[in-house]
Amino acid sequence: MICIFYLFDIFIKLLAVSISNKQQIIRTINLSKLETEIEMFKDSARINVKAGNGGNGCVSFHREKYVAAGGPDGGDGGKGGDVIFEVEEGLNTLIDFKYKKNFKAQAGEDGGTSNCSGKNGEDLIIKVPPGTMVKDDTTGIVLVDMIKSGQKCVIAKGGKGGKGNQHFATPTRQIPNFAKSGDLGEDYSLILEMKVIADVGLIGFPNVGKSTILSMVSAAKPKIANYHFTTLVPNLGVVQIEQGKSFVIADIPGLIEGASEGVGLGHEFLKHVERTKLLVHVVDVSGIEGRTAIEDFETINEELERYNALLASRPQIVAANKLDIPGSEENYASFKAELENRGYRVFGISAATNKGLKELMYYVSNTLSTLPDTILLEENKDEEVIYTAREERPFEIHIEDGVYVVEGNWLRKVLGSTNMTNFESLQYFQRALKKKGVISALEEMGIHEGDTVRIYDTEFDYSK
Template sequence: MFIDSAKIYVKAGNGGNGMVSFHREKYIAAGGPDGGDGGKGGDVIFQVDEGLNTLIDFRYKKHFKAEPGQDGGPSNCSGKNGENMIIKVPLGTMVKDEMTGMTLVDLTKPGQICIIARGGRGGKGNQHFATPTRQVPNFAKSGDLGEERNLILEMKMIADVGLLGFPNVGKSTILSMVSAAKPKIANYHFTTLVPNLGVVQIEQGKSFVIADIPGLIEGAHEGVGLGHEFLRHVERTKLLVHVVDVSGVEGRSAIEDFDTINAELEKYNAVLASRPQIVAANKMDIPSSEENYQAFKEELEGRGYKVFGISAATNKGLKELMYYVSDILSTLPDTILLDESREEEVVYTAEGEKPFEIRIEDGVYVVEGGWVRKVLGSTNMANYESLQYFQRALRRKGVIDALEAMGIEEGDTVRILDTEFDYTR
């Protein structure tokens, strides 16, 4: 089964919490703070595996979570870092953020790895908060939360040559004749429902990958037929072999078919439409083809295309076509980007979350945000020094100023997560 897109959820590990601990041993009744730091949460990492050729595994497993970091321990012992979650994907997988639609990474190199979600940092133990005036810090920092994302995976085949054309023009037959691939072949439209790959061996040490891609029809750029599924896979090819049926047995014009397909490519992406094309006029074994072929060849060569008359069924002309394709490939760059103005693909990170947001709900000032959640989680409400540290942190970050700007009065209620406070100046 060929699966070329999937939606999954990934969650990096949370950082472990710092430890509140004090050194205790015989003859030392009141040692200093020795709480260890929490371990870092595991990352979610994508890795290219050349042995995979579909995304079918993600049909059955859609949630991936890395291991959290362990909490710190006494005697300055740091918690263990969480294990990374390594997700293996096929070569040619594009990873997008579902919420923003932004491309995070395009995995186009064998063995390529990329961190998609980073684990949270471990919290600091109370040993870090000792000062000359605060020698018994009874609080520590909690670990950061690991990143989480809903992702869209799209697989775009990586092939040197793409066989382009209407359904049932003989693309699968060509693939079966020039390579060891065994695609399903029958005399009806859309026989090919998934891309097929084959390796064409020209001579020792000289070969290329050719893809028989599902047939394209008018309206494909809008998703008609196999539309976008087809176009997604043709994007990566360096060279297109445009196959047309010149026999006329189905009552269609070879020139009109050629123009229709190229019009669909132009509407989908102008860079894709400008990809080099070689034209293969197929079904030359049918008696009516010769006359049609001559008119077709004259028209297309007048536009600057190289045209080969072939018969995939009888293997006529295929050797000459493949040798010519190989020669052209040797002159093309290794990578042709879909958009030549684009810089090299990098992982994009969305803007950081705001440290806090304040809203008024039934007269209560509700303070929310990742930073607020973290600092509250690090506070020991039963310890005076810890509460003072918490209050200073709120003021330094601008929470107090923001509350006053919103008109908070003495005695008003402030809610941070599930904890409520009475506001005092």
């Protein structure tokens, strides 16, 4: 009998160890899932865009029976496609740009014979969610702020098509044996930043009930659970007050102390508060987290102040949540008295039981009607442009092993348009170099007769 009890005791201990290990595995899996969700949440991305190059002009001469020597009839190249950004309603993350980072529009077709122009390249349209800000990665300049559904903006312009040789015929040059190459399409490295567009932002510590409030006042179905950081991506909901009167509310993921310095996902989450007109600050007055409501309130506002003083000055309505938990009423009374002395409007609510939410939402709606549209917090907002032409030096010269190397985008185009076996085409090339100041720049650098000059893949000896 003693042996049986001994074996049974061993079995119970092994079972307990097994359950403990299983729980540890579950916790590990949940942590892994959390990290995966954080990785999947993308509210910023770096991408490269390239507009299509213009098609090259054609060198051609009219050939027809009984016409021994027709004139030049080379057609023009087609224009390269533009890269266009368009806002599409329904998109809410930039996750797609994690997997595809390079975008290239179609090039224009080359010109043909018989004065036939090449076909224009198709534009590349890139869909982005509302609230996407597009910045130049090199300069940091805001190119465009994509807000409204259907809004379009040309970010990179396609190159112009090159001219066919028909355009270079003159009384003294009746047989032009050269044409112009197409221009290169613009290319940019861009930073995309997405900021939620909402009238009202729910802010507060993790697990204070923001997602529950959103689910009770709108048709949104956010993830709700009794642990921190349930919400990793901002959730949007529409609150319908009455016929024709509604507003958009966003459940901003929970902030923590140090968020303004980027602790956790602080910067990513704070960005989403910037567009809101009004903040509803949700606090837990039950004290079950071991913190006081007033401490939570002050901590979050300190983080807002550190991140951006303008953001901290946004109107705030305070929602004291979890009044259904025993002991909350006493905490709420002292908290409300303190906050109202500071000039805040405080509502006592229970998101779990729907208590006080109707009164809160009506007050929010009435307050919104008195507020102007939100100004973005970007310091260079006044300098925002829809399209900024890239400024670049016409050419650069440096010496490598005694060879004068000349580089510049326009030089690549002129070189591609030059027929090195044709005297008239070479004269045109030389005139272009003089006009742009390349020759004088070489002389200022001390070039001598017979020195080698390299322009991309072409080398020639310098001669006055």
